[in-house]
Amino acid sequence: MSIYDHLKKFGGLAVRDWGTDVDWSAAAGDEDEETDAKLPPLRGPDKTAYRISVEYDEADDGVGWTDKFKRFLAQKNVDRVAGLVVGAWQPDDSSKGSTFVVRALAKAAKKLPNLRAIFLGDITAEETEISWITQSDVGPLLAAYPRLERLGIRGGVKLKFDVDAHEHLRSLVIETGGLRRTVVHDVFQADLPALEHLELWLGTEAYGADTTVEDIAPILDGTRFPRLKYLGLRDSEIADDIAAVLAGAPVLGKLQTLDLSLGTLGDVGAAALLSSRALKKLKKLDIRHHYCSPAVVAKLKKAGPAVDAKQPQKPDDWGDGELRRFVAVGE
Numbered sequence: 001m002s003i004y005d006h007l008k009k010f011g012g013l014a015v016r017d018w019g020t021d022v023d024w025s026a027a028a029g030d031e032d033e034e035t036d037a038k039l040p041p042l043r044g045p046d047k048t049a050y051r052i053s054v055e056y057d058e059a060d061d062g063v064g065w066t067d068k069f070k071r072f073l074a075q076k077n078v079d080r081v082a083g084l085v086v087g088a089w090q091p092d093d094s095s096k097g098s099t100f101v102v103r104a105l106a107k108a109a110k111k112l113p114n115l116r117a118i119f120l121g122d123i124t125a126e127e128t129e130i131s132w133i134t135q136s137d138v139g140p141l142l143a144a145y146p147r148l149e150r151l152g153i154r155g156g157v158k159l160k161f162d163v164d165a166h167e168h169l170r171s172l173v174i175e176t177g178g179l180r181r182t183v184v185h186d187v188f189q190a191d192l193p194a195l196e197h198l199e200l201w202l203g204t205e206a207y208g209a210d211t212t213v214e215d216i217a218p219i220l221d222g223t224r225f226p227r228l229k230y231l232g233l234r235d236s237e238i239a240d241d242i243a244a245v246l247a248g249a250p251v252l253g254k255l256q257t258l259d260l261s262l263g264t265l266g267d268v269g270a271a272a273l274l275s276s277r278a279l280k281k282l283k284k285l286d287i288r289h290h291y292c293s294p295a296v297v298a299k300l301k302k303a304g305p306a307v308d309a310k311q312p313q314k315p316d317d318w319g320d321g322e323l324r325r326f327v328a329v330g331e
Contacts, residue, residue: 002125002329003154003175006051006087011117011150011171013049013083019068020055039071045080049117053087065089066104073111083117083150087127094128097158099136106144115145121154121175128155129331131177131207135159142166149194156208159183165191173199177235177330178207181215188218195225199232199259204330213241220249232259232286235327243269246276253278261288261308264325270296273303280304289313289328 007015022039042050052072054065065086072078084105090096098120105118118141121133133155139162142148149170153159156176161183169192174183179202187200203209216233218224231251233242239260246252260269270292273279282305289311292300297309315323 002331003130004124004126006124007049007085007119007122010049010085010119010152011083013047013117015049015051015083015085015122016043018050018052018072039075042075042077042081045077046082046114048081049083049085049119050081051085051087051122053122054089054091056091059090059092065101069104069108073108078111080114081112082114083119084112084115085119085122087122091127094132095134097134097136102136102138102140106140109144112145116148117150117152118145118148119152119154121152123154129177130155130175130329131157131203131331133157137162139163142169156180156183156203161186161190163190166194168194170194171197171199173197173232175199175201175329176203176207176209177201177327178203178205178209179211180208181211184211184215188215188224192225194227196227197230197232198225198228199230199234201234201262201329202236202238204235204237204327207330209237211236211238213238213245216242216245220245220251222249222251222254229255230257230259231255232257232261233263234259235262235329236260237264237325237327239263239265240269240272244272247272247279248276252276253281255282257284257286258282258305259286261286261290262328263289264291264327266291266325267293267296270300274299284308291315291325 009015052068054063086101089101123133134157135155136158137160142163147168149168152173154175156179179200202211236242243260265287280303285305286308288308291313301307315325317323
């Protein structure tokens with residue numbers, strides 16, 4: 001499975017492309033009144049997440065992401081904007097990291113006082129595969145926007161989460177095909193008292209994932225993020241091991257939703273969850289794209305929570321006597 005569609009909604013806001021129907025090539029890097037006159041107005045800025053990206057032909061003409069962002073900031077009512085979605089910033093060079101984008105966003109904080117949601121990297125597989133998206137340290141974003149409530153990130157190459165604390169962040173989503181344990185450590189060590197939704201796509205070792213169950217230990221006692229309602233440890237090739245440690249952990253009894261979807265969960269991991277008294281306290285268990293048998297899925301559905309067990313998978317037989325399971329999102 002790959003990601004082929006851009007976000008339609010983010011943080012409860014409708015996502016709307018901005019500046020896609022403007023010929024930026026004539027005004028790249030310069031002030032241009034004619035171009036400014038053609039810019040789309042900011043409609044419903046308090047209910048919209050504006051998506052700013054660079055297309056291949058624009059990059060060929062020398063148009064940069066910061067060129068568009070600068071013009072965006074000059075629009076009327078920009079101070080009411082609630083959400084920003086950053087699309088491709090350098091479509092002709094997947095190795096170009098997001099450092100300059102993060103800096104531009106951080107520098108613009110005073111012009112965006114009502115910004116509550118940022119998604120960094122709404123990039124589809126046709127633009128750049130998820131495991132090729134080069135990120136950077138997102139710490140400056142959270143430092144610049146102390147009232148930010150939702151942060152989404154796609155891509156794990158060179159990603160850092162250098163954040164000591166953030167008082168208002170309610171939702172953190174990191175989507176990768178292979179998330180490094182250093183990032184997991186940084187997230188779990190951050191003081192995020194308002195965090196309700198934590199979603200990490202751990203991915204596969206083939207694309208850099210090296211997280212172990214020991215790395216998950218800081219959140220198991222349920223005190224690390226006291227308001228956590230949703231825990232997603234998704235797209236993981238160690239889903240059975242994760243399920244086993246969660247089954248006996250206090251944090252499971254405090255959650256409303258446990259999301260182990262997109263990974264390799266099988267009967268062993270599901271059996272561990274079934275043995276937990278806390279399972280019936282969940283409102284929802286998401287295991288989409290799983291390797292569980294129909295009989296075990298039936299037991300999960302009788303255990304208490306609403307269970308999403310769509311997209312059942314079968315292990316691949318490579319003819320060498322070993323059956324292999326694969327996560328949904330890798331490359």
